[in-house]
Amino acid sequence: MHVVITGASRGIGLEFVRQYLSRGDHVVAACRDPARAAALAALVEEAGPRARILACDVASDASVAAFAAALGDGTVDLLVNNAGVGGGWESLDGVATDVALDTYNVNALGPLRVTRALLPHLARSSAPRVAHISSGMGSIADNGSGGAYAYRMSKAALNMASRNLAVDLRPRKVVSVVINPGWVATDMGGANAPTAARDSVAAMVARFDALTLADSGKFLDWKRAEGFPW
Numbered sequence: 001m002h003v004v005i006t007g008a009s010r011g012i013g014l015e016f017v018r019q020y021l022s023r024g025d026h027v028v029a030a031c032r033d034p035a036r037a038a039a040l041a042a043l044v045e046e047a048g049p050r051a052r053i054l055a056c057d058v059a060s061d062a063s064v065a066a067f068a069a070a071l072g073d074g075t076v077d078l079l080v081n082n083a084g085v086g087g088g089w090e091s092l093d094g095v096a097t098d099v100a101l102d103t104y105n106v107n108a109l110g111p112l113r114v115t116r117a118l119l120p121h122l123a124r125s126s127a128p129r130v131a132h133i134s135s136g137m138g139s140i141a142d143n144g145s146g147g148a149y150a151y152r153m154s155k156a157a158l159n160m161a162s163r164n165l166a167v168d169l170r171p172r173k174v175v176s177v178v179i180n181p182g183w184v185a186t187d188m189g190g191a192n193a194p195t196a197a198r199d200s201v202a203a204m205v206a207r208f209d210a211l212t213l214a215d216s217g218k219f220l221d222w223k224r225a226e227g228f229p230w
């Protein structure tokens, strides 16, 4: 299987690269600045020709276009839109609209940009899938604590983008889902997070393996088989 992972320099993205490579898949690891992704470089070097690193800033139309061009006429069976930024836990008074716009650009528009740019590559797959890493914080139904406006709103918008893609890409048989990875110990999740990236990613990989067109449009959860409430 040919997998593309964005935000592969660290955290959950880096762990996706590790796990897909360890089972023999082909991986394109996309990151903002390959020169500063030492851990990723080590993984990719060890994997040899099955893996490569390409630059991709998901916040930039030009960068995403260059990334898609660098993929050439390759096939993408699974795109994992993982790159994301946290928006902090700001209160209503603390919302900075410029930060919120940046957060939206990365977390909501980023996955849309990359998915659209890679449609020709997904079209070459016999079972094309796109998995966007969302968050429980993007759930309207689950929101009982407020705050974190920029992050919550960006992930809720991502959830809508994924559902829209599921509808619009159904004729092309492209599956689009969002998934909550849990609260994961990464730079974003912090050291107090109860879940290791290894466990979250192993569970998500199993979910992605099981995806069919009937799942397209769903909000999955890393742990709960019934999915996450919208």
Ligand SMILES: NC(=O)c1ccc[n+]([C@@H]2O[C@H](COP(=O)([O-])OP(=O)(O)OC[C@H]3O[C@@H](n4cnc5c(N)ncnc54)[C@H](OP(=O)(O)O)[C@@H]3O)[C@@H](O)[C@H]2O)c1
Pocket: 006, 007, 008, 009, 010, 011, 012, 013, 031, 032, 033, 056, 057, 058, 059, 082, 083, 084, 085, 086, 106, 133, 134, 135, 136, 180, 181, 182, 183, 184, 185, 186, 187, 188, 189, 190, 193
């Ligand atoms: N950790 C959690 O508890 C948790 C919970 C729910 C959802 N999530 C989601 O899971 C995903 C991964 O999070 P994480 O915990 O692994 O976070 P992380 O450790 O902060 O890593 C974020 C990754 O996204 C990349 N990134 C940020 N902006 C980018 C851009 N404009 N273009 C390309 N890459 C960019 C970063 O690259 P650089 O190294 O270049 O900065 C880094 O590789 C995110 O979408 C996040 O919202 C995480």
